[in-house]
Amino acid sequence: MFASFRLTALALAVMAILAVAPVSALAADAGSRGPTVAARPVTGPWTGSVSIWRSTAFASQATTSWCTAASTQMMLNLVLGRSRHDSTEQKAIITYEQANDSLVASRGSDPQGWAAALRHFGTTRTSTYHWERHLSYGAALRAAAYDLRMTGKPIGLLVYNGTHANVLVGFSATSDPALGGNFTVTSAQIAGPWYPRPNVDPAPGTWFSSTKLAPRFTRYAERDGLADWVGYWLIITP
Numbered sequence: 001m002f003a004s005f006r007l008t009a010l011a012l013a014v015m016a017i018l019a020v021a022p023v024s025a026l027a028a029d030a031g032s033r034g035p036t037v038a039a040r041p042v043t044g045p046w047t048g049s050v051s052i053w054r055s056t057a058f059a060s061q062a063t064t065s066w067c068t069a070a071s072t073q074m075m076l077n078l079v080l081g082r083s084r085h086d087s088t089e090q091k092a093i094i095t096y097e098q099a100n101d102s103l104v105a106s107r108g109s110d111p112q113g114w115a116a117a118l119r120h121f122g123t124t125r126t127s128t129y130h131w132e133r134h135l136s137y138g139a140a141l142r143a144a145a146y147d148l149r150m151t152g153k154p155i156g157l158l159v160y161n162g163t164h165a166n167v168l169v170g171f172s173a174t175s176d177p178a179l180g181g182n183f184t185v186t187s188a189q190i191a192g193p194w195y196p197r198p199n200v201d202p203a204p205g206t207w208f209s210s211t212k213l214a215p216r217f218t219r220y221a222e223r224d225g226l227a228d229w230v231g232y233w234l235i236i237t238p
Contacts, residue, residue: 041178042152050149051170051189052078058204061193062087065107068114068156069094070193071165075118075154078169079125093117102225110225111234114156114165118236125153126238133232137214140233141185144168146177147237156236157190161221162229164200167191170207188213 043050057077061070069090077083094109100120101113109117111131118129134140144155148168155168170189177183187209192201208216220229 039150039178041149041176043149046176046178049170049172049187050145052148052152052154053169053189053191053205054078055205056083058191058195059085059090059193060195060197062090066090066094067165067193068097068109069117071156071167072097072114072117072121074167074191074193075156076122076126078154079122089121093121096120104224106222106224110162110222111156111158111220111229111236112226115236128238129236131229132235132237133220133229134235135232137217137233138184140235141171141188141210141213141217142177142183144235144237145171145173145183145185145188149177151238153238155238157217158220158234158236159192159216159218161218162234163222165193166201166216168235169205185210190216 043052057074059070059073059077061067072093073084073090097109097113097117099113100116101110103110103113115129115131118126122129132140132143134143144157145168147153148155148171157166157168158164159166167190168188169191171185172187173183173185175181175183187207189205189207190202190213191204194200195202195204217233219231220234221231223230
């Protein structure tokens with residue numbers, strides 16, 4: 001009787017925590033994506049590849065540590081059909097990110113702050129953005145491709161072991177992700193906010209083969225933040 005009461009109380013406590021937890025905090029290992037009944041890809045008929053990129057959406061980070069803020073700005077530009085590139089908005093974004101992330105000392109932000117800023121500065125069209133962790137490079141890239149295919153929205157990638165942010169804006173694959181199955185992403189189109197500074201990000205809209213992207217999109221290793229991220233591939237997805 002006493003043990004049963006304790007179990008019930010524990011279950012209720014867990015349910016209460018989940019009810020108030022932010023979206024990002026609930027995202028963990030995502031299962032494989034698959035067809036949803038009555039779901040239709042926003043990106044239209046399958047042609048072997050998808051791209052949502054437009055050059056006027058690009059935003060270069062205003063400081064060396066505002067990569068997530070500039071990436072948020074680019075993602076908002078693409079989702080909301082606008083073209084903002086100003087440092088004023090980036091400063092507002094990074095300030096909000098840092099007030100809602102898990103970092104202690106870093107000057108930038110983390111997956112939690114990035115996702116929170118997308119939800120805060122967007123509209124209902126960005127209200128479901130959250131972070132996800134994946135056990136492998138292939139699983140993370142397939143999940144990102146599926147979500148871009150189905151929603152027509154950009155996906156954030158934590159690159160260089162979590163020290164930088166890039167945005168996935170297109171991909172090609174061996175078969176249509178909307179159909180589910182064991183498709184393989186063969187290339188990815190990336191926009192990186194470090195550009196036009198040298199040596200880190202190429203020109204926005206550059207295509208990488210999956211093999212070439214792998215040394216960029218690597219396991220998260222940053223220790224100033226949630227330990228739950230370390231060792232996983234992280235994406236910011238709707």
